[in-house]
Amino acid sequence: MMYCVSMLQKSWLHTSVRTLKKTPHNLKGKSAADQRWIVRQLNDPFVKAAQDQHYRCRSAFKLLEIDEKFKILKPGCSVIDCGASPGAWSQVAVQRVNSAGTNTEIPIGFVIGVDLLRIAPLDGAHFLSFCDITARATQTQLQELLPAARADVILSDMAPNASGFRELDHERVVTMCLSVVDLAESVLQPGGSLVCKYWDGGQAHQVQGRLAHAFREVRTMKPKASRKESSELFFIARFFKKK
Known part of the structure; x- marks a missing residue:
């Protein structure tokens, strides 16, 4: 099923405020830049939506x-x-x-x-x-x-x-x-x-x-x-x- 952007906004962007504020684990030994990237990915609703809709990346x-x-x-x-x-x-x-x-x-x-x-x-x-x-x-x-x-x-x-x-x-x-x-x-x-x-x-x-x-x-x-x-x-x- 193909999802349009308006559906994405209604489902993932609204949900993200409540559910996607995640704190990553196992960051020991990673650079500050790598840590920022991991945190951003975990809290990005488009990353989650891409996974759920089987797109290869959020783009x-x-x-x-x-x-x-x-x-x-x-x-x-x-x-x-x-x-x-x-x-x-x-x-x-x-x-x-x-x-x-x-x-x-x-x-x-x-x-x-x-x-x-x-x-x-x-x-x-x-x-x-x-x-x-x-x-x-x-x-x-x-x-x-x-x-x-x-x-x-x-x-x-x-x-x-x-x-x-x-x-x-x-x-x-x-x-x-x-x-x-x-x-x-x-x-x-x-x-x-x-x-x-x-x-x-x-x-x-x-x-x-x-x-x-x-x-x-x-x-x-x-x-x-x-x-x-x-x-x-x-x-x-x-x-x-x-x-």
């Missing part, structure tokens, strides 16, 4: 909320999931575009995920593990695998490993975003959509400008599953203007 709820609002993932769509590991966004895409063919009464879509890391197999998705989405060979392989060599939707939850230097990390994530826009200009269908994570900062306008040139509509959104202290935001670009 699934970011895409669920985005799609509830913008209706990007439709049955029969072909989807590229950039930076797919561990596969939670691909899980959502498989459900929404019916790429596993579980519903025989609606069109069957196609989902392909790419990551530098290994991605565990998922029914309804084709994964290219240990592949660089910016590499020409990877993009050629994508076009060979995609129906009609084109995608209807490109998703990107990619982010660099944090260096600890905010400006450097921001610059690196902007570079990643621009590479996703490059990919869209190569493989996206006219009228297609793109969802791309970025970190707010002084260079984000570069990505927004490129998107505004390539798409008729560009919006930004911070899903409820994005932590308040994070600078994480998402561009949602729709109606690709393929020449």
Whole structure:
């Protein structure tokens, strides 16, 4: 059964105030940063909801909320999931575009995920593990695998490993975003959509400008599953203007 974000809010977010204030045990020997991470995970309603609904990680709820609002993932769509590991966004895409063919009464879509890391197999998705989405060979392989060599939707939850230097990390994530826009200009269908994570900062306008040139509509959104202290935001670009 697929749960929408409003159901998550009513059940888990309300319950969390009463039940998820947990104190972890066995923290001896762990660094202060590790201890903070463990406490945060234990008290995060989206972590618990992901476990209960069998998503690979909590980020699934970011895409669920985005799609509830913008209706990007439709049955029969072909989807590229950039930076797919561990596969939670691909899980959502498989459900929404019916790429596993579980519903025989609606069109069957196609989902392909790419990551530098290994991605565990998922029914309804084709994964290219240990592949660089910016590499020409990877993009050629994508076009060979995609129906009609084109995608209807490109998703990107990619982010660099944090260096600890905010400006450097921001610059690196902007570079990643621009590479996703490059990919869209190569493989996206006219009228297609793109969802791309970025970190707010002084260079984000570069990505927004490129998107505004390539798409008729560009919006930004911070899903409820994005932590308040994070600078994480998402561009949602729709109606690709393929020449």
